Amino acid sequence: MDMEVMHSSQQDMDLIDILWKQDIDLGARREVFDYNHRQKEHELRRQRELEEEKRQHQLREQEKALLAQLQLDEETGEYIPRPPPSAPLQSTATPLEVTKNVSFTEENEDAMSFDECLQLLAETFAVEETENTSVCLDTTAVAAPMMSPEQTVLPPASLTPGPPPPPQRMSPDLEQAWMELLSLPELQQCLNLQMEDTLETTTYPLPNSSEVQNPNYTFYPMNHTDGETNTNVCPAQFMNTFDGSVPNMAPPDNPSQMKEKAPQLNANFTAESFCDLFYPSAVLEESSGLEGSESKAKSDISNKPPFTPVDLYSLSSGDAFDRGKPNPTAEMPDSDSGISSNTSPNASSPGKSSHGDESFGFSDSDMEELDHNPGSAESDYSDMFSLNFQPDHLQPAISLFAAMGQPQQRQEKNPRQHKTDPAEESGHDNTPFAKDKQKKRSEKRLSRDEQRAKALKIPFTVDMITNLPVDDFNEMMSKHQLNEAQLALVRDIRRRGKNKVAAQNCRKRKMENIVGLESNLDSLKDDKERLQSEKSQNITNLKEMKKQLNSLYLEVFSMLRDEKGNSYSPSDYSLQQSTDGSVFLVPRIKKTFIKSEDNLLSPL
DNA sequence: CAACACTGTCATGAC
DNA sequence: AAGTCATGACAGTGT
Numbered sequence: 001m002d003m004e005v006m007h008s009s010q011q012d013m014d015l016i017d018i019l020w021k022q023d024i025d026l027g028a029r030r031e032v033f034d035y036n037h038r039q040k041e042h043e044l045r046r047q048r049e050l051e052e053e054k055r056q057h058q059l060r061e062q063e064k065a066l067l068a069q070l071q072l073d074e075e076t077g078e079y080i081p082r083p084p085p086s087a088p089l090q091s092t093a094t095p096l097e098v099t100k101n102v103s104f105t106e107e108n109e110d111a112m113s114f115d116e117c118l119q120l121l122a123e124t125f126a127v128e129e130t131e132n133t134s135v136c137l138d139t140t141a142v143a144a145p146m147m148s149p150e151q152t153v154l155p156p157a158s159l160t161p162g163p164p165p166p167p168q169r170m171s172p173d174l175e176q177a178w179m180e181l182l183s184l185p186e187l188q189q190c191l192n193l194q195m196e197d198t199l200e201t202t203t204y205p206l207p208n209s210s211e212v213q214n215p216n217y218t219f220y221p222m223n224h225t226d227g228e229t230n231t232n233v234c235p236a237q238f239m240n241t242f243d244g245s246v247p248n249m250a251p252p253d254n255p256s257q258m259k260e261k262a263p264q265l266n267a268n269f270t271a272e273s274f275c276d277l278f279y280p281s282a283v284l285e286e287s288s289g290l291e292g293s294e295s296k297a298k299s300d301i302s303n304k305p306p307f308t309p310v311d312l313y314s315l316s317s318g319d320a321f322d323r324g325k326p327n328p329t330a331e332m333p334d335s336d337s338g339i340s341s342n343t344s345p346n347a348s349s350p351g352k353s354s355h356g357d358e359s360f361g362f363s364d365s366d367m368e369e370l371d372h373n374p375g376s377a378e379s380d381y382s383d384m385f386s387l388n389f390q391p392d393h394l395q396p397a398i399s400l401f402a403a404m405g406q407p408q409q410r411q412e413k414n415p416r417q418h419k420t421d422p423a424e425e426s427g428h429d430n431t432p433f434a435k436d437k438q439k440k441r442s443e444k445r446l447s448r449d450e451q452r453a454k455a456l457k458i459p460f461t462v463d464m465i466t467n468l469p470v471d472d473f474n475e476m477m478s479k480h481q482l483n484e485a486q487l488a489l490v491r492d493i494r495r496r497g498k499n500k501v502a503a504q505n506c507r508k509r510k511m512e513n514i515v516g517l518e519s520n521l522d523s524l525k526d527d528k529e530r531l532q533s534e535k536s537q538n539i540t541n542l543k544e545m546k547k548q549l550n551s552l553y554l555e556v557f558s559m560l561r562d563e564k565g566n567s568y569s570p571s572d573y574s575l576q577q578s579t580d581g582s583v584f585l586v587p588r589i590k591k592t593f594i595k596s597e598d599n600l601l602s603p604l
Numbered sequence: 605c606a607a608c609a610c611t612g613t614c615a616t617g618a619c
Numbered sequence: 620a621a622g623t624c625a626t627g628a629c630a631g632t633g634t
Contacts, residue, residue: 499612
């Protein structure tokens with residue numbers, strides 16, 4: 001094999017020599033075609049390849065060493081510095097500095113004196129760097145938040161755009177490795193082939209260097225200097241941006257501001273939430289549009305004597321009759337219904353012993369309310385309210401949380417309680433004087449029943465007597481031994497009360513019926529007008545049709561001719577149609593006869 | 605003072 | 620049969 005090759009090569013060389021001597025351009029020097037020369041070159045090439053493999057092995061190890069200090073970001077697919085395990089401020093900074101120095105070294109004109117390989121490498125790097133800058137910016141944008149502030153703290157000069165800082169010295173080991181690596185001419189091709197992969201790892205920290213020079217990165221250091229010296233640059237605006245929506249979530253960049261906000265929040269809580277928590281009635285009253293400011297309401301509440309069980313019981317029990325009741329005309333000329341007088345800051349004088357009247361006044365209001373809502377759920381409520389007058393007054397203190405849970409319902413109840421005054425209900429007694437008169441009248445009536453009950457010492461309120469269901473009423477009556485007069489009075493009171501409500505409902509229904517009848521009357525009038533309009537329109541249409549039919553009739557009649565060709569006179573003949581659709585020419589003289597005999601249709 | 609409206613009460617029938 | 624409701628009628632009161 002070798003001999004054949006050498007033989008053929010020798011012949012080839014002879015031929016080449018001949019050609020060379022003839023000065024034929026072979027496209028190459030003669031040594032190129034010399035086997036010995038090529039043999040020597042082949043050996044040299046193999047030796048270089050071995051060395052190249054060695055260098056590549058070393059290069060891979062170097063890359064591994066670099067990659068060992070980097071970490072592949074799974075999200076971005078890029079390498080980021082591996083977070084320091086324990087105290088890595090110095091150690092983790094090393095690769096960054098190294099790569100930084102690489103980039104600076106490549107940019108440095110003095111570094112061009114290494115050799116041709118390094119020059120080529122530097123040129124290649126320069127091109128690649130400009131291409132990778134934008135990519136690496138993104139890389140730092142992602143990787144920057146992962147760095148610790150100490151890790152990314154930069155010198156003040158680096159914050160401002162300007163000339164790049166002087167190149168920093170890399171560690172001696174890595175520098176030597178790079179020197180050896182770059183000094184190999186054989187590595188050029190390898191570097192060119194692997195340039196992209198290598199750049200991804202070796203130029204990764206370039207963004208750090210370019211980031212330092214890039215004015216766009218002024219935002220980046222701020223995040224890390226936040227809370228130290230740069231707190232008043234961006235965070236204020238940042239805080240303003242988020243202050244309205246999530247004030248508590250914004251970081252307290254300004255402690256004084258935070259201190260100002262905190263007491264305000266506390267004040268709000270104490271003024272409203274706390275008040276709502278412990279004085280729901282005041283809040284309800286305030287929200288229901290009653291007079292009095294917040295402070296006034298609170299002061300009233302604070303000054304208002306608390307309810308005692310005795311007072312509360314006196315509102316509805318028979319004790320009320322013994323407690324002060326009485327003179328209907330002498331008390332509370334300006335008092336409203338029971339609830340409003342209690343909730344009104346001005347009307348709730350502590351020494352007033354008018355609970356019984358308030359109770360009955362409220363009962364009257366309830367009647368009005370029932371009048372407005374007969375058979376509805378509010379009627380049940382009214383019954384319960386009248387019967388459970390005490391618990392309802394006690395409710396603001398007892399069922400506090402329930403009231404807080406249902407403020408709307410309370411707010412809906414209160415206005416109705418306020419407008420249950422008969423004077424306001426009637427709609428025409430709006431003057432205060434009329435109001436007083438109405439009240440006196442109502443009180444007089446109530447006092448009459450109440451006085452009767454009091455005279456007979458009946459231990460029930462009129463409300464209870466009137467509004468209790470039959471079973472409850474009988475049970476209540478069975479619990480007390482009453483004589484005949486008392487029983488009769490109780491039944492009369494109940495009958496009158498029931499009848500009163502019934503009369504109110506009846507009148508209300510009567511009015512509603514009247515309104516409904518009026519509405520029906522209006523609608524009937526409208527229908528009448530519409531029907532009359534339709535009738536007139538139909539008459540007009542009928543006239544028009546008759547006119548058209550008459551003209552058609554005459555036209556057809558004029559076209560008729562007898563045997564002599566003479567036309568028929570419409571005054572002597574007429575066209576009539578039978579039931580089967582056939583048309584006859586009938587003499588007018590025989591009209592009545594034909595009509596009766598043949599049952600022909602008369603002309604239109 | 606008369607007229608009117610509102611309201612309470614009574615009587616009566618129906619359920 | 621008693622209770623309740625509906626309704627007409629009447630009377631008292633206020634405007």
